[in-house]
Structures are given as structure tokens and as C-alpha cells.
Amino acid sequence: MSSLFRGYQPESFFDEVFAGPGATRPHYGAMLGNIGSLSPDDYSALQRTVDAAFLRQGVTFTVYGDDKGTERIFPFDLMPRIIPQREWEMVEAGLIQRITALNLFLNDIYHGQKIIADGVVPADLVLSASHYRPEFRGIKVPHGIYIHICGTDLVRDGKGDYYVLEDNGRCPSGASYMLENRNAMKRAFPGLLHSLPVRPVDEYGTMLRETLAHLAPPTVIDPVIVVLTPGIYNSAYFEHCYLAKQMGVPIVEGRDLIMRNDRVFMRTTKGLEQVHVIYRRIDDDFLDPQVFRKDSLLGVPGIINAYRKGHVALANSIGTGVADDKAVYALVPKMIKYYLDQDPILPNVTTYLGVDPKECDYILNNLEQLVVKAVNESGGYGMLMGPSSTAKERADFAERIKANPRNYIAQPVLQLSRHPVFVDDHFEGRHIDLRPYVLYGDRVRVVPGGLTRVALKKGSLVVNSSQGGGSKDTWVLWEDRPDMPAATPPAA
Amino acid sequence: MARYVERAENFSRLLLSTQDLLLDAGAEGVDEAQFWQPILATTGDEEAYNKLHAKVRGKDVTEFLALRTDNPNSILNCIRAARENARTVRDQISNDVWECLNGLRLFAESDESQAMYHAQSALFYERVLSRSYEFQGIADSTTPRGESWHFLRLGTCLERADKMSRLLDTCSALSLEMSPHQEARPLRWAALLRSCSARHAFQAYHRKPDPRKIIEYLLLDETLPRSVASCIAEVHTALLALCGTGVGAQMPEPVRHAGRLRADLAYTTVEEVLATGLHDFIDDLQTRLNQIGDSIFRTFVLHANELPEEEEPENVMTPALGAYHTDQEEAAQQQQQQ
Numbered sequence: 001m002s003s004l005f006r007g008y009q010p011e012s013f014f015d016e017v018f019a020g021p022g023a024t025r026p027h028y029g030a031m032l033g034n035i036g037s038l039s040p041d042d043y044s045a046l047q048r049t050v051d052a053a054f055l056r057q058g059v060t061f062t063v064y065g066d067d068k069g070t071e072r073i074f075p076f077d078l079m080p081r082i083i084p085q086r087e088w089e090m091v092e093a094g095l096i097q098r099i100t101a102l103n104l105f106l107n108d109i110y111h112g113q114k115i116i117a118d119g120v121v122p123a124d125l126v127l128s129a130s131h132y133r134p135e136f137r138g139i140k141v142p143h144g145i146y147i148h149i150c151g152t153d154l155v156r157d158g159k160g161d162y163y164v165l166e167d168n169g170r171c172p173s174g175a176s177y178m179l180e181n182r183n184a185m186k187r188a189f190p191g192l193l194h195s196l197p198v199r200p201v202d203e204y205g206t207m208l209r210e211t212l213a214h215l216a217p218p219t220v221i222d223p224v225i226v227v228l229t230p231g232i233y234n235s236a237y238f239e240h241c242y243l244a245k246q247m248g249v250p251i252v253e254g255r256d257l258i259m260r261n262d263r264v265f266m267r268t269t270k271g272l273e274q275v276h277v278i279y280r281r282i283d284d285d286f287l288d289p290q291v292f293r294k295d296s297l298l299g300v301p302g303i304i305n306a307y308r309k310g311h312v313a314l315a316n317s318i319g320t321g322v323a324d325d326k327a328v329y330a331l332v333p334k335m336i337k338y339y340l341d342q343d344p345i346l347p348n349v350t351t352y353l354g355v356d357p358k359e360c361d362y363i364l365n366n367l368e369q370l371v372v373k374a375v376n377e378s379g380g381y382g383m384l385m386g387p388s389s390t391a392k393e394r395a396d397f398a399e400r401i402k403a404n405p406r407n408y409i410a411q412p413v414l415q416l417s418r419h420p421v422f423v424d425d426h427f428e429g430r431h432i433d434l435r436p437y438v439l440y441g442d443r444v445r446v447v448p449g450g451l452t453r454v455a456l457k458k459g460s461l462v463v464n465s466s467q468g469g470g471s472k473d474t475w476v477l478w479e480d481r482p483d484m485p486a487a488t489p490p491a492a
Numbered sequence: 493m494a495r496y497v498e499r500a501e502n503f504s505r506l507l508l509s510t511q512d513l514l515l516d517a518g519a520e521g522v523d524e525a526q527f528w529q530p531i532l533a534t535t536g537d538e539e540a541y542n543k544l545h546a547k548v549r550g551k552d553v554t555e556f557l558a559l560r561t562d563n564p565n566s567i568l569n570c571i572r573a574a575r576e577n578a579r580t581v582r583d584q585i586s587n588d589v590w591e592c593l594n595g596l597r598l599f600a601e602s603d604e605s606q607a608m609y610h611a612q613s614a615l616f617y618e619r620v621l622s623r624s625y626e627f628q629g630i631a632d633s634t635t636p637r638g639e640s641w642h643f644l645r646l647g648t649c650l651e652r653a654d655k656m657s658r659l660l661d662t663c664s665a666l667s668l669e670m671s672p673h674q675e676a677r678p679l680r681w682a683a684l685l686r687s688c689s690a691r692h693a694f695q696a697y698h699r700k701p702d703p704r705k706i707i708e709y710l711l712l713d714e715t716l717p718r719s720v721a722s723c724i725a726e727v728h729t730a731l732l733a734l735c736g737t738g739v740g741a742q743m744p745e746p747v748r749h750a751g752r753l754r755a756d757l758a759y760t761t762v763e764e765v766l767a768t769g770l771h772d773f774i775d776d777l778q779t780r781l782n783q784i785g786d787s788i789f790r791t792f793v794l795h796a797n798e799l800p801e802e803e804e805p806e807n808v809m810t811p812a813l814g815a816y817h818t819d820q821e822e823a824a825q826q827q828q829q830q
């Protein structure tokens with residue numbers, strides 16, 4: 001083996017590739033044989049080629065607060081992460097169970113609220129979620145599905161057990177990077193991909209389209225689907241455009257859509273065309289100035305009314321953010337028990353609620369050991385990493401928590417699993433997570449793979465792209481090698 | 493998109509051939525201002541240039557047309573604009589077309605291109621030219637012959653007709669009004685031909701560099717793909733495909749303007765052009781090109797946004813166009829990514 005892995009230390013973490021120093025996990029055997037035979041120069045030349053291709057293809061996001069409208073590539077680490085088949089089976093079953101329970105919960109919360117009446121979850125906690133939309137209660141949505149596209153974040157702890165970190169049931173992003181990462185791997189390691197039984201991900205566009213088509217009003221045979229984007233200035237515009245293209249549907253902005261008789265029409269050069277399903281990548285707040293934020297220029301006035309009347313379908317539905325609230329997240333195991341009478345296959349991370357006085361005390365007394373998160377933030381914003389925080393930051397957060405305890409939760413610091421990442425001329429361990437994409441249409445489907453996000457900064461636990469994160473391709477195997485050791489048992 | 497690519501291509505070729513002409517003519521005896529003035533005129537950006545520079549100097553003009561970021565029509569800015577337009581219609585163009593334009597933009601903004609321009613500018617222009625040809629080739633072989641294609645051709649050919657007529661106009665002034673350097677005059681005509689990649693084609697058409705024949709070829713000959721006549725013919729064809737063929741009052745405005753100009757060019761002789769005066773003829777041609785452009789804008793941008801029913805929902809906000817844009821820009825950025 002070349003010097004790429006010389007001196008590589010899994011340390012005390014769960015390393016995805018090495019069970020111990022020099023002890024490769026069996027499902028990584030072939031890959032290490034291949035990548036390990038490259039010289040550092042060859043490997044870094046390969047990495048540069050892939051980076052240049054991403055830039056040329058415009059697989060980029062826009063950096064805000066930069067006059068030049070600089071576009072950057074999402075840093076990509078060439079060495080793929082491999083998930084053995086039997087691990088994936090467990091992950092897949094857990095994700096299906098979870099999205100099923102979440103949709104039953106949302107349908108319940110926006111109708112009879114039986115789960116509250118039965119005393120399983122506290123009314124004040126759920127109904128105080130800022131993304132709860134009381135104006136939407138009692139509205140029938142197609143097939144009772146609220147979250148059609150979910151990007152659940154999974155992490156593994158020091159023992160290698162999988163946990164759900166958050167659910168992302170509003171407008172999860174990143175699927176385009178999952179697809180483009182695989183394309184890059186096809187160029188960089190064709191032989192390796194060919195020799196391993198890697199499950200393809202490129203059906204995502206078709207699956208997404210089918211999922212959306214399923215929502216169309218039942219009288220429509222060939223529904224018109226569009227992707228609604230906030231516009232070319234949005235950092236994820238590339239993704240919106242990319243997914244529209246993958247599905248073969250138009251991409252529109254709010255001003256391209258107009259209302260007639262509570263129906264949505266799209267302007268085309270040939271006149272108006274009725275739209276039946278909208279994959280919207282605009283937050284609830286901005287979607288309809290008649291209902292939500294009055295000052296929104298991005299939305300379509302009257303679109304909610306059309307949705308209420310069943311003339312158009314929205315994916316995801318309105319008000320799914322209530323399930324994304326990090327305090328409501330803590331209740332998901334209870335939802336799974338209540339609606340499905342099952343135990344969660346994928347457990348939650350232990351979560352302390354600021355709104356619970358006893359737990360709030362615990363949070364305030366243990367700030368240094370905890371990760372504190374604002375319940376509605378995403379993208380790695382609004383959080384305190386206890387162990388690496390300064391006394392002043394902790395004091396600041398303590399004040400904020402006391403002022404608005406409902407708005408905060410805390411979790412123990414997980415020692416996220418690590419994966420080798422190429423740094424300068426060799427590999428070093430970096431923490432990773434996994435975002436698989438779950439689609440809920442006529443059935444629930446999980447794309448075999450997802451976006452493995454990497455905290456590129458040494459020692460960092462924050463994988464978000466806005467905070468210096470990168471990504472890897474994720475290879476889910478069709479079958480495991482016969483000498484695979486027994487799967488890590490899922491944590492209870 | 494196509495229009496900007498074509499503009500970048502035309503400027504590159506113009507600068508390249510002018511540079512060569514200058515070398516042939518020899519710096520001696522050539523009034524720098526008189527030499528470069530017509531070049532500026534061709535681009536239609538004299539005013540913008542005069543705001544930046546008091547004198548017309550070769551170095552300034554070249555830089556102004558090639559790389560200045562404060563000239564909206566510099567080659568660099570044309571490339572940026574083409575790529576930005578492509579980005580907004582990325583769902584409608586092929587990946588290959590997109591990659592080509594994005595690659596050109598990356599090149600134009602790179603240190604490599606700056607160094608190339610300063611060390612050996614010809615290489616820079618040639619790179620832009622070949623990328624533009626590449627763009628047209630890729631577009632030709634990957635774009636379905638529907639609306640996108642016709643708009644693409646419309647943009648390319650209108651721009652080409654415009655720049656071609658301006659180029660011709662610079663020579664009309666030259667031949668009639670001044671001859672700064674007697675020996676340079678035939679060279680000037682040869683440079684004109686080179687500026688539109690037509691030198692060898694013309695030699696096959698007519699052996700001697702007779703200005704009348706050159707004007708005839710570049711203006712009226714439909715067999716030369718860059719001639720004004722053949723550009724207008726293609727504009728007309730594209731418009732017919734885009735807005736249909738009504739007759740009489742039903743005929744769409746852009747089709748009528750383009751068709752009439754096409755016919756006029758087809759039935760005009762070079763003698764008639766010279767009797768009118770080349771400059772006046774081209775003046776009229778420019779007016780009619782603008783007419784076509786305006787009618788296209790009215791038909792496809794303004795009318796397309798008109799609602800088929802009069803009544804507008806009350807809550808629709810219609811702020812001024814500029815304000816709309818920046819507010820929207822900000823709001824678009826506010827959308828948090830999950």
C-alpha cells in the first residue's frame with residue numbers, strides 16, 4: 001500500500017473503514033486495495049480533475065454576502081463511503097417506519113388531534129411549534145400525505161449504532177449532489193464501481209416524478225408538474241434546476257404562475273397551461289402572501305386556496321415543519337409506538353427539552369457537555385457546541401434559553417463515526433453523517449445511498465455545507481461478502 | 493444568450509483582424525485616433541468609451557472592448573452575460589451547451605486568460621472564437637428544433653446582421669470621406685473581409701478586391717452565411733416558426749418587418765445601394781433591425797406577460813421592475829436551506 005494511509009489512526013472513534021489500526025473492515029477491502037495502490041500524486045490529480053469538472057458543470061452553490069455572486073463547488077471527497085447490505089436493510093426499514101409515523105402524526109395534528117386527546121404528547125408543546133399552521137387544520141390533502149420528500153439525517157455513535165439526528169420534512173436539499181457525486185465516481189473509479197455490487201441512485205429523478213404525479217387530482221391523467229424555485233439568486237438554484245431537468249418538468253418562479261378560478265396556471269409562450277402538482281422549494285412563509293407573509297414577492301397569491309380546494313397539490317404539504325421542530329422530534333418514538341404500535345428501528349438521540357423545567361435545569365447545569373440547538377434552525381445555525389464553547393458563549397446561550405425555553409433543546413455530544421478523508425497528501429479521519437432521501441408516493445421508497453456529509457475541519461462535528469462541510473458519494477451494496485461479520489446490532 | 497456569444501465572437505474577430513491590419517499597415521503615418529475610431533463605432537459603444545478615456549488610443553480601445561468590466565459590452569462581460577442567461581434557462585438547454593458556456597466563462601475570468609491577453613492577445617481572441625464555434629456546433633447538434641432552437645438562431649442572426657452592417661458602415665465612411673494612408677486602403681477592405689471570416693470565400697466569389705463587389709457580397713449575397721441578407725433570411729424563417737404565418741392583418745408584426753426587409757435585400761442591387769449612399773442605406777437598415785428587435789420584444793416579452801383575461805387578482809403586487817428584482821433577490825436568499 002502507498003503512503004496514502006500510512007499513519008492513519010482510527011483513534012477512539014468508530015471508524016467506517018478500519019476496525020482498528022491496520023484492520024480493514026471487510027466491505028472496504030476491495031476499495032482499499034484499489035485506492036491504496038495509488039500514489040499521493042495520482043490521487044490528488046484525480047481529485048483535482050473531479051473538482052474542475054464540478055466547476056465546469058456548474059455543480060455549485062452561491063455564496064451569499066459576496067457582490068460577485070461567487071459560486072463554489074460543494075467540497076467533495078473522492079473516497080466513497082460504503083454501507084453493507086444488511087446495515088442498509090435496517091436503515092431503510094427504520095426510515096420507512098419513521099416517515100410513516102410522521103405522516104400519520106401530521107394528518108392527526110391537522111385533523112382530530114387524537115394523539116393529544118389521548119395524552120400521548122403534550123398539546124402546548126406541539127401546538128406552540130412555530131411551523132404549526134392552525135389555519136390549515138381540517139384541510140384534506142391528497143392521500144393524507146404531508147411529507148412526500150424527506151431528507152433524514154442519520155449519525156453513528158462511538159459504537160457504530162445508527163441514530164436519527166433530525167428529520168428535515170420541509171424542503172430538504174442535497175439530492176442533486178448525491179446524483180452528481182455518483183457521476184463523478186463513475187469517471188474517477190470506473191473499475192472499482194464495476195467490481196463492487198453498488199446499487200445505482202440515478203433512478204431518483206424518475207422516482208421523484210412518480211411520487212409527485214401520485215399527488216395530482218384523480219381526474220387528471222397526465223398531470224403537469226413544476227418545480228417552484230425562489231429564483232436564480234437562491235443558493236440552491238442549481239439543485240432546483242437540476243431536479244427539474246432530471247424529471248423533465250419546467251422550473252418556475254412565483255411570478256410565472258397565475259391564478260384563475262382557484263386553479264394554478266403557468267405562463268408559457270403558447271399561453272396559459274394548468275399546473276397540477278408543484279414541487280415547491282419555497283418555505284411556507286413565502287408561499288402565499290394572501291395567507292402567510294404579506295410581503296412575500298416569491299409566492300403566488302391564492303395558491304393555498306387552490307390547494308385547499310384540491311385543484312393543485314403541493315409537495316411537501318403545508319405545515320410539515322411542526323414535525324421538524326427539534327422539540328417535537330423528541331416525541332417521534334412515542335408517535336411510532338402510538339400510531340404503529342412498534343418500537344423505533346432507528347432510535348432518537350437523547351434529547352432534553354428546554355420547555356420541561358427539570359430538563360431545562362439539567363441543560364443549564366451541563367452546558368459544557370451538551371449540544372444546544374434552537375428548535376427551528378437548520379444548516380448548523382443557532383447552536384452551541386458545549387465542549388468547544390467559551391464561557392461567554394455558554395453564558396449567552398444560558399440567557400437565551402432562560403428567556404425562551406421552548407425554543408431550545410439539548411443533546412449529549414455524540415462521538416460521530418469517522419471516515420478517511422484526503423488531506424494534502426494522505427488520509428485522516430473526519431466525522432461524517434448520512435442523509436438518505438425518502439420518497440412517499442403510492443409507496444415509500446428510499447434511494448439506496450444518499451449524501452454522506454463530512455466535517456472537513458479536523459475534530460469538527462458540524463457537517464453542514466454552510467459551516468465548512470463537504471460530501472462523499474455513498475455506496476450501498478446489493479449483497480455483502482460471505483465473510484462479513486454479524487451486523488452491528490441496532491441499538492434498542 | 494446566443495446574442496451575447498455572437499457579440500463576443502464578433503468583437504474577438506474584429507480585434508484580431510484590426511491588430512493584423514495595423515501590423516500590415518505599419519504604425520508609421522497612421523493616425524491612431526482615426527484608425528481606431530471606426531472600430532469603436534462598429535461596436536456602438538463610443539459614448540461609454542468617451543466617458544472613460546479622453547483620447548482614442550489603440551491600447552485603451554482594445555482593453556475597453558476585451559476585458560474592461562465597466563464596459564457592459566466588453567468580450568468579458570458578453571461572456572458573463574451569456575453564461576448568466578444560460579444559467580436562468582439551464583433547464584431548457586442541453587448540458588453540453590451549458591458546460592461549454594460555463595467553461596468559457598471560467599476561462600474568461602481566469603488568471604490564465606488575463607496573462608494570455610497581455611502576453612499574446614491573439615491567442616486570447618482565438619480561444620474565444622473557437623469556443624463560440626464550439627457553442628454553435630454543440631447547440632446545433634443537441635438542441636431540438638423547437639422554440640429554444642428558433643430563439644437561439646434569432647439571437648445569433650440578429651446580432652450578426654447588426655454587427656455586419658456596422659462593420660460595413662465603417663468602410664463607407666472610410667472610402668468616401670478620408671483616406672489616412674493611401675496604401676492602407678485596400679488593406680482596410682481586406683481586413684473587413686477578414687473581420688467577417690469571408691476573405692477566402694470572397695476570393696472565390698470575385699477575384700479582385702473591388703469595394704463594390706465586397707459590399708455586394710457582405711450585404712446582399714444570400715450564399716454567404718454571415719451576409720446581412722442571409723442573416724435576415726434566417727431571422728425571417730425563425731420568426732415564421734415562432735409566431736406562425738398569418739396573412740394581411742393577421743400577420744404577426746415581427747414576421748412582417750423581417751419579411752419585408754428580407755424581400756428588399758433580395759431585390760436590391762449594389763448599384764442602388766451606392767446610389768442611396770452606403771451610409772444612408774445602412775442607417776435605414778439599422779432602423780429596420782431595431783424595428784424587428786422591438787417588435788420581437790413586444791410579442792414575446794410584453795404580450796406573453798399580458799393576462800388573457802382583463803381582471804387581475806387584487807393582491808398582485810406590481811412594483812417597479814428594478815425594485816422587484818433586488819427585493820426578490822433578497823427574499824430568494826432568505827430561503828433557508830435544510
